[in-house]
Amino acid sequence: MHINDFAGMLDTYGTDPARWPPAQRAAALALRDRDPAARAAWVEAARLEALLRARPEETPADRLRAAAVIAASLARIRAAEARRVAGIWPRIWQEWRWLLARPVGVGLAGMVLAGWFAGQGVPLPPSGDALLDLLLTEPLALFEDDAP
Amino acid sequence: MGVTAEWVSSPVPAEPAEAELMRRVAAGEEAAFRLLAERHTPALLRFTDRMLRNRAEAEEVAQEVLFRLWRQAARFDPDRARLGTWLHAIAWRLCLDRLRRRGADLPLDAAAEAADAAPSPLEASSRRADLAALETHLAALPHRQRAALTLFYHQEMEGPEAAAALRLDLRAFWSLLRRGRAALRARMQGG
Incomplete structure (x- = not known):
């Protein structure tokens, strides 16, 4: 392996030999160990990787900053939710008011309203439970009338 | 969204706790949102800071990502x-939009910082100066190379995860990372 191939391998796979292609690993390690230029290239690349991985220690100011970002996003979420809820009825009105602007729509709305009012005046049929009560109590009442 | 073969074939599933929390967020539970936000915001800020090099903009993007999470x-x-990959993918798109709007590959504030951050001879050997130099040279890289290096090293993502966050197939990601490493090395050696 030539030093240029080795440098190209460092750019492609990084400095961790575990990531190097198995077929080239032994030759690359041998070159790194015997050639000072290869060794220097490897050390320089490793130093760069360490810098890239470096993270400054988290400070209280960083934590405050993150908390402020979260608080701001929560405020925005709450405002958006409030707008969404408040906008439901106007949206329904916007979507259906065309119906009232046409004679057929007014007629339809009138029929719906008339049906609703008519329904208020009609006595409801007995429910299933009420019917059962009637059947159970009626024979008893007859029996009570026949009693001495 | 273009879903690549690598994205599908090398999934890194979310932890069950996180998937459950996301279901609760979808149902409108604010406490679950807060928990996830507290877990991911520091990493999002690290990423947006490094991509945008402008604290106010980085915070705006992180806030927008959290809003979209909800x-x-x-x-x-x-x-x-993973949820982290998904959030970084959103953050990356938002950063890219802002970087493109700036018009130049090297943002103005980064150029100003680059001038300020030039290490003095006394500082040259210190780690702090090295980090400042690194930031300067990173800022001068193309956006995608900077994102690849940041996700892989700084955010410690595996290749498939970082590729997914950048909406790239795995081969393209490795190629991008290789170009990024080479460009950064050349810049660092050139001073």
Whole structure:
């Protein structure tokens, strides 16, 4: 392996030999160990990787900053939710008011309203439970009338 | 969104706790949102800081990502990616939009910082100066190379995860990372 191939391998796979292609690993390690230029290239690349991985220690100011970002996003979420809820009825009105602007729509709305009012005046049929009560109590009442 | 073969074939599933929390967020539970936000915001800020090099803009982007987390929680599929990958993918798109709007590859504030951050001879050997130099040279790289290096090293993502966050197939990601490493090395050696 030539030093240029080795440098190209460092750019492609990084400095961790575990990531190097198995077929080239032994030759690359041998070159790194015997050639000072290869060794220097490897050390320089490793130093760069360490810098890239470096993270400054988290400070209280960083934590405050993150908390402020979260608080701001929560405020925005709450405002958006409030707008969404408040906008439901106007949206329904916007979507259906065309119906009232046409004679057929007014007629339809009138029929719906008339049906609703008519329904208020009609006595409801007995429910299933009420019917059962009637059947159970009626024979008893007859029996009570026949009693001495 | 273009879903690549690598994205599908090398999924890194979300932890069950996180998937459950996302279901609760989708149902409108604010406490679950807060928990996830507290877990991911520091990493998002690290990424947006490094991509945008402007604190106010970095915070705006992180805030927008959290807002989308809330609004799009129902669309999150835990079988396809970790939540962190999903959030970084959103952050990356938002950063890219802002960087493109700036018009130049090297943002103005980064150029100003580059001038300020030039290490003095006394500082040259210190780690702090090295880090300042690194930031300067990173800022001068193309956006995608900077994102690849940041996700892989700084955010410690595995290749498939970082590729998914950048909406790239794995081969393209490795190629991008290789170009990024080479460009950064050349810049660092050139001073």
